[in-house]
Amino acid sequence: MPRPTSPSGILEWISRSTRPRAADASTLRFERMASQSAAGMPGIHVPLDPRRPDHWRQRALIWDYVLSLEGAHRVLDIGPGDGWPSLLLAPHCSEVVGIEPGPRRTAACRDNAARLRVANARFEEMSACALGFRDASFDGVVAATSIEQTPEPAxxxxxxxxxxxxxxxxxxxxxxxxxDPEPVREAVSVRRAVDGSYLVDYTATFSRAYEQRDFMIEVAPLSPAVERRLASWAERCAGDEYPHRDPRLERGLTRTILELGPGDVRRARGLLLRHFRPDRLARTLAGLGFADVRLIAGGGRPAEMLARDLVRAERIAAAAPLMDDLCRACAVVGLALEDPRGGQVIARKPPRPAARRPARAPARGRRA
Ligand SMILES: C[S@@+](CC[C@H](N)C(=O)[O-])C[C@H]1O[C@@H](n2cnc3c(N)ncnc32)[C@H](O)[C@@H]1O
Known part of the structure; x- marks a missing residue:
């Protein structure tokens, strides 16, 4: 297999100058974020805004989950991040249990639940790969872009x-x-660590290969000139929770990183995430025993498209009072439509076969 290459050259620099230890997404990324969603989740951090098509998408996806779960009482939410969708599903179920592998995300979910006064959602520190729950203990399981972030999705x-x-x-x-029309997307940032070293965050996403490579590299530059440049970049990146600068645009930062030699690198950690190919995911689910596996459009996209049309037609304000009903209708439509490119899947654990009744013995005196 050819080695993946990055337009900025940072990936090649990483292979040349560092020996990354393997890490998981939770430690490398999610446990380092104060908010997994930049404190912008509608219904959790900010009120639903009917003028925003992305809020229509989120609302319709909640309706879609609610309708999918068919009145489930006890629901497991894998990887809720900041509490999404747990906290918005809670009014529709008896109990939601959200699990996150690290203390920071679990605490973020609990804090949001307390602030929103959601009493029937609880959050536990646990990995999806080894659940501490009994067999058959949930009526429904939801996972919003979380399974692919676990160390062992299968x-x-x-x-x-x-x-x-x-x-x-x-x-x-x-x-x-x-x-993604872009075959490779990169993002980078740098920040100052408490001990005075610098942490370089880098991500390269290869859409065709369904792969994402994440790195965190701790550097202590030997050259004072390079250190001054890194310090100034760290100031400019301050507030970045996750690398989001395009290295091709931030040429100065990229050049500074590429100048670092192996002697400047203290430690590196890295992660290769293999994302799901829809057809393979459907086959995996069927192989595990799931029935009625369907790749669907989901409610989010139709709702967002509708809202965009309403914005274009300058009717979004008029539609605002109907937002919730329209989002629910979009959820019904999105659940009915098959779409292998929707990024949405629904599956059912087969019901227990009905116990066979013992054949009735023929009544005495009658002919069989
Ligand atoms: C992309 S975020 C999605 C968060 C949330 N569901 C949302 O849609 O906003 C992925 C989440 O999966 C969580 N995660 C990573 N590894 C996990 C694991 N082994 N078990 C459970 N959750 C995990 C991460 O901590 C993160 O919060």
Missing amino acids: AALREAFRVLRPGGVLRMSFELLGD
Whole structure:
């Protein structure tokens, strides 16, 4: 297999100058964020704004999950991040249990639940790959772009199957890399660590290969000139929770990184995430025993498209009072439409076969 290359040259620099230790997405990325969603989740951090098509998408996706779960009482949410969708599903179920592998995300979910006064959602520190719940203990399982972030997605899906009761539903959204018109997307940033060293964050996403490579590299530059440049970049990147600068635009930062030699690098950690190809995901689910596996459009996209049309037609303000009803209708439509490019899947654990009644013995005196 050819080695992946990056337009900026940073990936090649990483192979030349560092020996990254393997890390997982939770430690490398999500546990380092104060908010997993830049404190912008509608319904959790900010009120729903009917003028924003992305808020229509989020609202419709909640309706889609609610309808998918068919009145489930006890729901497991894998990887809620800041509490999404747990906190918005809670009014529709008896209990939602959200699991996150690290303390920071778990605490963020609990804080948001307390602030929003959601009493029937609880959050536990646990990995999706080894769930501490009994078999068949949930009526429904949701996972919003989280399974692909776990160290072993196949194990997480197996666990989801195990904890679902027979007849229970798995509703999962996943990041669809394959549709990105850009074959490679990169992002980079640098910040100062408490001990005075610098942490370089770098991500390269390869859409065709459905792969993402993430690195965190701790550097202590030997050259004072390079250190001054890194310090000034760290100031400019301050506030970046996750690398989001395009290295091709931030040429000065890229050049500074490429000038660092192996002697400047203290430690490096890295991660290769293999994202789902929709057809393979459907086959994996079927292989685990799930029935009625369907790749669907999901409610989010139709709602966002509708809202965009309403914005274009300058009718969005008029539609605002109908937002919730229209989002629910879009969820019904999105659940009915098959779409392998939707990044949405629904599957059911087969119901327990009905117990066979013993054949009735022929009544005495009658002919069989
Ligand atoms: C892209 S975020 C999605 C968060 C949230 N569901 C949302 O849609 O806003 C992925 C989440 O999966 C969580 N995650 C990573 N590894 C996990 C694991 N082994 N078990 C459970 N969750 C995990 C991350 O901590 C992160 O919060």
